[in-house]
Amino acid sequence: MTVGVRGPVLRLAPLPLLALLLLPPAAGAEDPLEARVLAAKDKVFPALVHIVNVEEGFALGRRQKSVSTGSGFLVDEKGHIVTNYHVAGEGKLLVVTLASKKEVEAKLVAGDPFTDLAVLKVDPAAAFAGGKPVFATFGDSSGLEEGDFVVAMGSPLSLSRSVSFGIISCRERTLDSLQVAGHETGKYNTWLQTDAAINPGNSGGPLVNLAGEVVGVNTRAALLANNIGFAIPSNVVRDVVEALLREGRVPRSDIGVRLQPLGALEHTLLASAESGALVAGVDFGSPAARAGVLPGDVILSLDGEPFAARFVEQLPGLYARIARLKAGSEARLSLRRGTERMEVAVVPEPLGTGLVAESEVAAWGITVRAITPRMRLEMALPEESGVLVTGVRAGSPAATRLEDGDILREIDGVEVRGLAQFLDVIGKAKSPVRIAFRRGAVIDVTVLREVK
Amino acid sequence: MGGRGGLIALLLLAGTVSAQDLADRIWVLRITTERSSFGAPSRQTLLAPAVPVEDGLLLAVGFALEPTTEKDEALRVTAIDPSGRIVPAELVGGDDDLRCTIVRLVGARPEPVVLEGAPRRAGDEVVLLSRHGEVMRFAVRRMATRIEAAVEAPRALYALPADAQSFQGAIATTPEGRLVGFVDLRPTVAEGLGIMLGIGPQTAVVVPAETYADVPKALPRKDRPRGWLGVNLAPFDADHEAYFGIETPVDGAFVTGVAEGSPADRAGIRLHDVVQSIGDLPLRFERMDDWDPLLRAVQRLPLGKPLPCRVLRFERLPDGGYDAKAFEVALTLEARPLDFADAPETEIEDLGFRVKPLTQDWRRSNRVPGDLEGVVITRLERASAAQLGGLEPGDLVLKVDGRATPDADALRKALADARAAKRTKIVFFVRRGPVTTFLTVQPS
Missing domain, CATH: 2.30.42.10 (PDZ domain)
Known part of the structure; x- marks a missing residue:
């Protein structure tokens, strides 16, 4: 069985420092491969950008700003730039350095944390400066094979406009899930693995074939490894970017099943000779749960089309098919349970988001975040509502009374139903404020006195 | 390290104190733990001073030991009487909250020491009797805070100079030979590091004897x-x-x-x-x-x-x-319902793992919904069939080959049936964190 890369996988966050080693220039040789690499580079290089991002984060109970850098590339004449969500998806101030070395401000158009992609926009007049618009075009990532030559471009360790060269090491890799902004990334796609050097700061940069087409977006690298980098395949990127430009988001549906490939379970009671996908878990209260789907069921088909995974690499495709179902309209699942076959109808829901704003309550010294149904599921929270404390500032009124992970349930006797309502309630509350909160199995009350 | 002058009194070798009387009644426990951790044996020996309490029991302070139920662990206790004679003994049990251990002597019933401490004040002298027969005299530096002691004592605690630190577990008496209490230091997380950096425990604390008064009656714990x-x-x-x-x-x-x-x-x-x-x-x-x-x-x-x-x-x-x-x-x-730490462990020998029942406390701390029943994997033998199959410690086994496994008996039965049916792969349905997953184990 092929498995995802185990162990730590690094998000390609940038590093600001690097010692440079000066080497004598290599003698130029006319060789056909070099010529092809040069030609490919020339096609995409003018569209390559360096991104500096001022991000707002929350740490230790207060709002904080941080700066990071990454890579990206122009994809149309309107000035749209593709990069990673983890580079720019939550940016407050984005400055892009173009091939001309000109710095322009960019705006975030939309982002999709589930695939770790984001689209930015720069003013085309400024970007192209009256000249011919230069942008990269996407190639077909499904045609790639292990051994194909590829060129990676970007700003490793913030060293902008760097180019590295290698091959596709694996065209269909699955990775252990990694959280980006509270989302599992990679659930809906496999990854291209390459040995073209990718380092922190390469994130969001293009992986280019020798035809000069973008076949992937460099996103991750294995930690403590040599040249094991991962890129999002261009076919996934193209679909996501189209959706983001069209409606500002990627519409996805969910039925609340977690799947497992049948390969490892062959010759067991669960998997007979036929193909299908095993239901490993059913989310509480999900459409699948309502339809009576149980863990251990084998899904044989979805809306009449075969639905099968023997290997883990096939799961992202199945999740993507579920994601493409129309929310609110019935889909038919054909199941096998033990020796029995059955048909059930599920009504998919829009995919829940864990992407919720964090806020600071400066007077109390805490940061809070709304609780989404998805978070509730993952944290096994019994609460239907409330807001989650994400940080407590030392020395603040909340410092000895509240902790990270506490769930605020009531303010002055008013049930907390969501972040906006919570902020509204505390806006009107007078010191001392009465708070009921959950901490693990404990539901306690306390009083906060604001420091004026 | 070392304290500052003023309150710290003289430190002197005391050969002639009348505390000798109590010193003559101090026993020493020699506790040997032999452990084989998946094949690699290790042995540890602990020496601790102990005092005779009622019914031929000995009390030692500073650690809590329970009789082991582990197959690959052996605990041997011998007691050495004040004259240096070895007396066989067996471990009764320990109290985690009070950090003390009770041992039963086999064939000896020394006269008990009454667990009642003579009150002390700052400046009063106490004599410490260590496991090595050392006798040292210190002045109580000040009354200690509860934070300094390893246990919460109902009465006053006495802080001694830092020099008394090496007397962990020692018995404290008045110069006249009346029992005061026992030295128990609060262990810090990085105690070794702390001592190295000079920020380790700065104070030795004497916990008054009456803190332990109920222990001889309360143990063994299962009886009460x-x-x-x-x-x-x-x-x-x-x-x-x-x-x-x-x-x-x-x-x-x-x-x-x-x-x-x-x-x-x-x-x-x-x-x-x-x-x-x-x-x-x-x-x-x-x-x-x-x-x-x-x-x-x-x-x-x-x-x-x-x-x-x-x-x-x-x-x-x-x-x-x-x-x-x-x-x-x-x-x-x-x-009190059985908690996970005390719950019996069952070994599934051929597949190389052990389970404990899903107790209420484990259910609560792992947020297991009330409708789920299963057994919890505690340990896996290296390279065992269970480990190769992907099972991990902490997995909650819900089903085996489609059959519910609410307890170890049901698990054994389901596995026996799978073996009887000569299955080459056995399917485990487990909950790991908030998600469930199927794993296959191939019996060798």
Whole structure:
């Protein structure tokens, strides 16, 4: 069985420092491969950008700003730039350095944390400066094979406009899930693995074939490894970017099943000779749960089309098919349970988001975040509502009374139903404020006195 | 390290003190633990001073040891009497809260020492008797805070100079030979590192002897079930009083959780009630410091007999304030349910793993929904069939080959049937964190 890369996988966050080693220039040789690499580079290089991002984060109970850098590339004449969500998806101030070395401000158009992609926009007049618009075009990532030559471009360790060269090491890799902004990334796609050097700061940069087409977006690298980098395949990127430009988001549906490939379970009671996908878990209260789907069921088909995974690499495709179902309209699942076959109808829901704003309550010294149904599921929270404390500032009124992970349930006797309502309630509350909160199995009350 | 002058009195080798009398009654425990961790044997020996208490029992302070139930672990105890003679002994048990251990002598019943400490004040002298027969004299530097001691003692604690640190577990007496207590230092997380950097424990603390007075009767623990209410309690402090708008302070413990079906639940105690008394026991809980004595007192209450329990309940008024109502309920304490640490472990030898039952405390701390039943994997042998199949410690085994495994017997039965059916792969359905997954194990 092929498995995802185990162990730590690094998000390609940038590093600001690097010692440079000066080497004598290599003698130029006319060789056909070099010529092809040069030609490919020339096609995409003018569209390559360096991104500096001022991000707002929350740490230790207060709002904080941080700066990071990454890579990206122009994809149309309107000035749209593709990069990673983890580079720019939550940016407050984005400055892009173009091939001309000109710095322009960019705006975030939309982002999709589930695939770790984001689209930015720069003013085309400024970007192209009256000249011919230069942008990269996407190639077909499904045609790639292990051994194909590829060129990676970007700003490793913030060293902008760097180019590295290698091959596709694996065209269909699955990775252990990694959280980006509270989302599992990679659930809906496999990854291209390459040995073209990718380092922190390469994130969001293009992986280019020798035809000069973008076949992937460099996103991750294995930690403590040599040249094991991962890129999002261009076919996934193209679909996501189209959706983001069209409606500002990627519409996805969910039925609340977690799947497992049948390969490892062959010759067991669960998997007979036929193909299908095993239901490993059913989310509480999900459409699948309502339809009576149980863990251990084998899904044989979805809306009449075969639905099968023997290997883990096939799961992202199945999740993507579920994601493409129309929310609110019935889909038919054909199941096998033990020796029995059955048909059930599920009504998919829009995919829940864990992407919720964090806020600071400066007077109390805490940061809070709304609780989404998805978070509730993952944290096994019994609460239907409330807001989650994400940080407590030392020395603040909340410092000895509240902790990270506490769930605020009531303010002055008013049930907390969501972040906006919570902020509204505390806006009107007078010191001392009465708070009921959950901490693990404990539901306690306390009083906060604001420091004026 | 070393303390500053002033309060620190002379440090002198005491060969002639009358504490010699008690020193002549000090035993030494030699406890050897042999452990084979998946094939690699290791042995550790501990020497500890001990005093004879009632019925041929010895008490040692500073560590809590339980008889081992592990197959690959052996614990041997021998006692050395004051004259240096070796006497066979067996481990009775330890008290984690008080960090002490009781050992039963085989064929010896020395005269017991009464566990009552002579009170001391700053400047008073105490004599420490160590396991090596060392006798050292120190002056009490000051009264210690509870934070400095390893255990919560109901009475005053005595801080000694830092030089007394090497006397962990030592017996403290007055110069006249009257028992004072036992030295027990609060272990810090990085004690070794702390000592290296000179920021380790700066003080040796003597815990008064009466702290341990109940231990000889209370152990072995299994003979005497502890009373259990089934609630989480918090101090009812000034913040709580402010929350409910109470102007005159109220004594009691604030209920921050009620376990479903527990004695408290059945008595009608609800979340955010204040429990003021149970039977004759008033529940004073103002600071976390009160917790330990309170817990001990509750655990000593009689079981299986209805006790009147005074409860204060706050009802919300339309204006947002609260109205307090006092009433009485009948509360019948039960024995505390088995917790995960004490639960028996079952070994599944051929597949190379061990399980424990899904206890209430494990269920709570791992947020396992009430409708799930299973057994919890505690350990896996390296390269065993179970480990190769992907099982991990902490997995909750829900089903084996489609059959529910609510307890170790059901698990054994399901595995026996799978073997009888000559299955080459056995399917485990487990819950790991919040998700469930299927794993296959191939019996060798």
